[in-house]
Amino acid sequence: MSDPATNHDNVLEEAARWQAEGRKVALATVIETWGSAPRPVGSQLAIRDDATFVGSVSGGCIEGDVVTRALDTLETGKPEVLEYGVSDAMAWEVGLACGGRIRVMVEPVKG
Amino acid sequence: MDAHILKKLVDDRAEKRAVVLATRLTDGIQKLLYPPEIKEEKWLIEVASEVLASDKGRVVEGPDGDWFLNPFNPPLRLILVGAVHIAQPLARMGALSGYDVTVVDPRTSFASAERFPDIHLLTDWPDEAMAALAPDARTAVVTLTHDPKLDDPALQAALRSPAFYIGALGSKKTHAARVARLTEAGIGEQDNARIHGPVGLAIGAKSPAEIAISIMAQITETLRK
Numbered sequence: 001m002s003d004p005a006t007n008h009d010n011v012l013e014e015a016a017r018w019q020a021e022g023r024k025v026a027l028a029t030v031i032e033t034w035g036s037a038p039r040p041v042g043s044q045l046a047i048r049d050d051a052t053f054v055g056s057v058s059g060g061c062i063e064g065d066v067v068t069r070a071l072d073t074l075e076t077g078k079p080e081v082l083e084y085g086v087s088d089a090m091a092w093e094v095g096l097a098c099g100g101r102i103r104v105m106v107e108p109v110k111g
Numbered sequence: 112m113d114a115h116i117l118k119k120l121v122d123d124r125a126e127k128r129a130v131v132l133a134t135r136l137t138d139g140i141q142k143l144l145y146p147p148e149i150k151e152e153k154w155l156i157e158v159a160s161e162v163l164a165s166d167k168g169r170v171v172e173g174p175d176g177d178w179f180l181n182p183f184n185p186p187l188r189l190i191l192v193g194a195v196h197i198a199q200p201l202a203r204m205g206a207l208s209g210y211d212v213t214v215v216d217p218r219t220s221f222a223s224a225e226r227f228p229d230i231h232l233l234t235d236w237p238d239e240a241m242a243a244l245a246p247d248a249r250t251a252v253v254t255l256t257h258d259p260k261l262d263d264p265a266l267q268a269a270l271r272s273p274a275f276y277i278g279a280l281g282s283k284k285t286h287a288a289r290v291a292r293l294t295e296a297g298i299g300e301q302d303n304a305r306i307h308g309p310v311g312l313a314i315g316a317k318s319p320a321e322i323a324i325s326i327m328a329q330i331t332e333t334l335r336k
Contacts, residue, residue, distance in 0.1 A: 009209050016121045019114055027112060031136070031179040032170050042168040042181050079139035103170075105179065107139055111114045 011055035015046035015109060024049035025109040026070035030057050030102055031081070037100035047071060057104050058084075070106040079107035116141055120183065127185035127211075131159040137176040144180075186211040187334070190244055192237050192265040193255030194221035197280065201253070201323035202230045208327060215240040215265070216256070237261050241268035251276035251330045253310060257285070263292060270302045276333045278310035278326060285309075307333075 011027075018025045028045040030037070038059035045055040045063065047070045057066055062084050069082055085101045116132075120143065123130045131144040133155060144151060146160040158171050158180055168181040189205040191198045194216035205212040206229075213231045216222040222232045233240045237254075241264070246252055252269040253276075254262040262279060266289075269277045279289060286308035293303055311325030312332070 012117065012121055012124065016117050019117065029179075029181065031168070031181075040167070079134075079136075081136055105134065105136065107112055107134075109112050109114055109117055 011044045011046045014054045018046070018048050019109055019111065024074050026073050026106060027109060028057050028066045028070050028104050028106045031105050032103040033100060034102070035100040037102050039102075045070070049074060058102065062102075062104075066104055066106065073106050073108045077108055077110065079105060081105050112141060116143060119143055124183060124185075129163050129185060130183050131162055132181045132183065133159065134179045134181070135173070135176055136170070136179055184249065188213070188244075188246070188250040189330070190215060190241070190246060190250060190252045190265075190269075191255060192216070192240075192253070192261060193257075193280075194218070194223075194226060194232070195255050195257075197319045197322050197326075198255050199226060200320040201255075201326055202227055204323050204327045206230070208331070210251070213240075213244060215244075216261070237265035238268060241265055241272075246272040246274040248273040248275055250274045251278075251333075253278040253280070253326060253330075255280045257281060259289070259292060263289070263296070266293065266306060267296065267298065270298060270305060276307070276330050277305050278307040278329065280310050280322075281308060283309060 015025050015027060026047045030039055030041050030043045033041055039056055043057050045053055045057050045066060047053045047067050051067055051071065053067055056063065069080065073080060082104045120130065120132060133142045133144055142151060144156060144159040146156050146163060149156050162168055162180045162182040163184060166182055166184055168179065170177055170179050187210045189210040189212045191202060191214045194214050198214055202212045202214055213233055214222060214227055215233045215237055217234050217236050219234050222234050246269060252274050254265050256262050257280065266279060279286065281289060290303045307329060311322060312329045314325050316322040316325040
């Protein structure tokens with residue numbers, strides 16, 4: 001069962017496969033949560049250089065921003081820790097509608 | 112993350128080896144830890160053992176900055192005894208829920224690859240199969256055959272193990288008869304109480320897939336609550 005659609009838990013395997021195909025890959029990992037966070041610590045997202053991604057770090061609220069910031073690390077080569085809190089819908093800010101707060105580490109996979 | 116660490120991590124997962132990925136948040140330095148093997152500082156190995164046991168990653172303050180420790184335990188296991196109709200959707204739901212699923216049934220007409228594509232099948236007698244599988248605290252066992260010759264030895268083996276969930280298909284009446292047989296065989300009241308029977312959450316399930324949902328839901332409840 002290597003179909004990424006059914007293999008939703010195999011984020012690292014997918015990252016390794018992309019890497020082996022010669023693509024640039026970044027990873028995002030939930031490292032801390034407070035309050036009602038949608039995905040637990042350790043949840044991961046693998047991002048390919050064309051912004052294709054598998055896995056999740058939230059219920060879909062912050063993935064868009066995390067993907068962008070993870071792709072940035074492919075340029076800088078440096079990991080970053082990002083923090084997301086309660087969203088302010090009026091301000092169109094990226095955040096968590098559920099009222100939780102999370103910290104996410106984004107990092108490039110270095111060949 | 113260095114590509115070689117990613118590759119090692121993927122290999123460890125494929126070989127079902129417990130490992131902790133430790134990342135120093137200040138500079139992104141990473142190490143793979145295999146407790147109880149002590150190749151790193153004692154404090155790091157201690158926290159690594161703890162995150163593996165709890166299966167929960169966390170950030171810890173180390174003498175040289177904050178570290179994030181992420182445990183990668185081998186998958187949870189689901190052992191189904193009886194390659195019956197309910198086992199077909201249940202095996203797939205178990206796999207989808209992240210379990211390493213094994214279906215045990217000595218009746219090869221039931222335990223066939225056509226009926227269970229991509230599922231690990233064992234055609235040994237349940238007592239031998241259970242001895243080989245050695246259920247641990249991250250294992251759920253469900254008996255589905257309705258046949259005491261197959262179900263009872265599997266249940267007795269499950270009750271001797273630290274399996275976190277044990278379920279047995281059958282009505283209240285069937286279950287009462289089963290408990291009477293197990294008591295006769297020397298199983299105590301407390302042990303018999305570990306068996307979820309009738310199996311599954313009471314959601315009025317009728318079809319095999321619905322019954323599989325109720326069982327998978329009860330296993331999840333037992334694991335997470």
